Amino acid sequence: MNTINATACANLKLNRGRNLLTGIAIMLTAFLIFSITTLGSGVIRFQFHAANQLYPTYQIMYRDVPEQTAAELARSADIEKLGLRQDTAQIRKEDTICRLIYLDETGRELGRIDLESGSFPVEKNEIAVSRGMLQAFSISGSADIGDEITLPIQPIEAHGLGFEQEYTFTICGILPTPEAEEDNRLYSALVSEPFVRELLPASERLYRVMVRFSNARSYTTDAIIQKGENIAEAFSIPKGNISENSPYLLANYIDPTFYSAIAVVLIIVVLAGIITIYSIYYVSTMYKVQEYGKLKALGATSKQVRSIVFREGMLTALLAIPVGLLTGTGASYGAFIAGGSHAL
Structure with a gap:
């Protein structure tokens, strides 16, 4: 030393x-x-x-998109996957609301929609509901797949809710009942595309379009949001109708x-x-x-x-x-x- x-x-x-x-x-x-x-x-x-396990996997959602614009978006080379959601009608009982929603196959995939049992609606009068929704609207607790239920529905039109009408559905699937639905008294049920086309004319169909962009693996969160805004501008979608899936973006892309x-x-x-x-x-x-x-x-x-x-x-x-x-x-x-x- x-x-x-x-x-x-x-x-x-x-x-x-x-x-x-x-x-x-x-x-x-x-x-x-x-x-x-x-x-x-x-x-x-x-x-x-947790976000990857729970949240939907779309990156950007465009709201109130006309059917023709949705079809044009689906042909865009910048979009890898595109799912459609149409809020078709609702039923109301005091402070409890149930939305009747149509989701195409890709929309169900991007939205992580699963069934406890049964199948998704295909025919015009088929519906998938949760047991929480059945109980909230005082429908028979024993109602199950194959049973018919009659619901007072109000179509969701471009200018607001339409007149109430009764419609009879056949239960084809059972959805899970998330705690958030019971806490907020806001439920969802799934309906079919033929039901949407019967209830709403083409001019009244305004979709929520869920998209995933092509080649976005190396993007930052800001870059994905910017790309979503650029595509919205190209297809004349107002900026206020753009909604990013923030939890999923933060969990999967560089910030x-x-x-x-x-x-x-x-x-x-x-x-x-x-x-x-x-x-x-x-x-x-x-x-x-x-x-x-x-x-x-x-x-x-x-x-x-x-x-x-x-x-x-x-x-x-x-x-x-x-x-x-x-x-x-x-x-x-x-x-x-x-x-x-x-x-x-």
Whole structure:
């Protein structure tokens, strides 16, 4: 061991108080940096996974699109998948509403619509309903696939709701009943395309068009939204009728804002750690001037004195950083375990 290293080790023991404070500051800085990156990215990944499991998979939705415009959109080379949704009619009972919705096959795929049993409506008088909806509208709780139900429906026309009329449906499928539907007293049932064409003339059919763009894997969220706006402009769709699927986009496409925010937080943590450590060294060094002067009087150069101080600090860091990383690992693991238990 050379003289510089020996002196640095001796100072490490001699300046225990200062080095303890410095070590704590370094440990906390390492702990915060590790925890922020690990917990932050872990929580975001968990949320993104949940979004991919729960949310529809379309990227952009265009509302109130005429049938002819929807057909033209379907032929666009920029669009990989296009699904149609038509809110056809509704039934109302006091504060409870049920929307009768038509979704084509791609629309059901993009909207993640599944059945508990049965099949999707095909014939004009077929309907898929949830048991929650049947109960909310006081329809026989024993109603099942193959049974007929009569509903007082109001067509959803371009200018508003039409006159109420009774219509008899045959139940062909049973939908799940999400908690949100029961909480909001807003239910949905699925009807067929022939029913839509019988109830609404072509001029009254205004679709919600769900789309996924071609070659969008490497896009950012902003780029997808911009592309959606460009296509809307090309097909004369008002900007106010564009709705992006924000949870799905954030979960699957690069968002520069997110990474910039993490970088800013990390920079603040690092700067705070640097300022704290510098302050500790600055204050303690004021009382060490005479000692450093003695070293120079014994023949040490300014470079060697700086090396002694630097190596003393590096030894402190080598002891403190692993402690900070281990502590951060334990805290992150504990947080994930607690979060997983809470989710269950």
